[in-house]
Amino acid sequence: MIEFKDVTKTFNTKQGAVHAVQDVNLKIEDGHIYGIVGYSGAGKSTLIRMLNGLETPTTGTVTIDDVEISALGGAKLREQRHKIGMIFQHFNLLWSRTVLQNIMFPLEIAGQSKAEAKKQAEHLADLVGLAGREQAYPSELSGGQKQRVGIARALANDPQILLSDEATSALDPQTTDEVLDLLLDINKKLHLTIVLITHEMHVIRKIADHVAVMESGKIVEQGPVLEVFKRPKQAVTKRFVNEEVTPSLTDTTAVVDQLLAKYPKGTIVQLTFHGDQAKLPIVSEMLKQYGGLDLNIIEGTIHQTQEGSIGTLYIQLTGEQAEIDGALAYLQKMRVETEVLNRE
Numbered sequence: 654m655i656e657f658k659d660v661t662k663t664f665n666t667k668q669g670a671v672h673a674v675q676d677v678n679l680k681i682e683d684g685h686i687y688g689i690v691g692y693s694g695a696g697k698s699t700l701i702r703m704l705n706g707l708e709t710p711t712t713g714t715v716t717i718d719d720v721e722i723s724a725l726g727g728a729k730l731r732e733q734r735h736k737i738g739m740i741f742q743h744f745n746l747l748w749s750r751t752v753l754q755n756i757m758f759p760l761e762i763a764g765q766s767k768a769e770a771k772k773q774a775e776h777l778a779d780l781v782g783l784a785g786r787e788q789a790y791p792s793e794l795s796g797g798q799k800q801r802v803g804i805a806r807a808l809a810n811d812p813q814i815l816l817s818d819e820a821t822s823a824l825d826p827q828t829t830d831e832v833l834d835l836l837l838d839i840n841k842k843l844h845l846t847i848v849l850i851t852h853e854m855h856v857i858r859k860i861a862d863h864v865a866v867m868e869s870g871k872i873v874e875q876g877p878v879l880e881v882f883k884r885p886k887q888a889v890t891k892r893f894v895n896e897e898v899t900p901s902l903t904d905t906t907a908v909v910d911q912l913l914a915k916y917p918k919g920t921i922v923q924l925t926f927h928g929d930q931a932k933l934p935i936v937s938e939m940l941k942q943y944g945g946l947d948l949n950i951i952e953g954t955i956h957q958t959q960e961g962s963i964g965t966l967y968i969q970l971t972g973e974q975a976e977i978d979g980a981l982a983y984l985q986k987m988r989v990e991t992e993v994l995n996r997e
């Protein structure tokens with residue numbers, strides 16, 4: 654288990670003291686994927702750099718399995734660092750080395766023979782989906798492939814923990830999802846603890862089970878992802894969640910207005926999914942039961958979190974009033990929050 658206890662990090666600069674991390678208390682259980690989200694300058698990088706001893710806390714302690722990282726130095730710290738792999742936004746690859754040589758690099762430094770390192774690197778290249786590309790140079794790879802090399806290299810010393818510093822921020826949305834799927838896969842296969850920092854709630858939603866929200870050096874909110882998505886308490890968390898889950902109110906209003914003008918006879922309903930409906934095909938089931946209804950999906954964003962669907966859907970129902978009322982009652986019974994935005 655990773656534990657931050659009353660951790661503070663202050664940088665003394667010419668311009669004065671910078672309180673990068675303040676009074677942080679955080680526990681991360683083994684095998685979890687823990688997301689730390691915050692805007693630029695919130696203190697995320699400083700926080701995770703204290704995990705691998707690249708920074709030391711000004712006050713407080715950072716421990717991994719009861720070993721106090723902040724108290725280690727020299728050979729002991731190097732040994733501890735072997736348990737932690739790290740991946741970066743800009744991959745940090747060696748450009749004059751092939752894929753295989755990049756993955757072999759940390760193994761050679763750790764003193765493995767070339768033959769052993771090669772065998773292990775081939776296995777890792779395969780694990781991250783780079784089989785057949787071992788002899789390519791980084792310049793010949795796509796962004797997603799480069800990050801796969803970064804992941805394989807980070808796994809070379811068989812770490813217990815993987816730190817991810819904005820590892821998908823330089824990738825397009827589809828490649829981001831592929832790399833996140835790979836992280837999820839290795840978390841499960843290797844029972845690896847992943848601590849990832851990001852400014853994108855999408856990343857948290859897709860793979861993390863727990864999240865901490867940072868603002869001005871402090872953790873202002875933390876908990877299971879679904880809890881935080883459902884009931885964000887702090888303003889900064891609401892901003893992150895709203896960016897991710899619902900279209901902006903102005904967009905929605907415009908969409909509904911347009912639709913009402915186009916189909917003045919419909920009933921427009923906002924459906925909010927909170928995650929506890931699991932993956933039931935509720936809307937199609939509703940249509941089967943109320944076969945006389947016409948349904949038009951106007952707009953919406955439904956996401957799968959690790960624990961169920963979450964998001965908002967705007968639909969237009971047309972048909973007999975009794976059927977519409979029955980359908981709405983059915984949705985409520987299935988614990989989908991419904992709100993009729995307009996009824997003729």
Ligand SMILES: Nc1ncnc2c1ncn2[C@@H]1O[C@H](COP(=O)(O)OP(=O)(O)OP(=O)(O)O)[C@@H](O)[C@H]1O
Pocket residue numbers: 664665666671672673691692693694695696697698699700
């Ligand atoms: N070595 C340093 N010396 C002085 N100030 C620093 C140092 N490292 C970080 N800071 C400051 O600490 C604060 C937190 O920075 P940090 O990089 O941890 O934030 P972040 O949330 O990771 O943001 P970003 O994503 O932009 O890196 C910022 O005000 C930053 O300028």
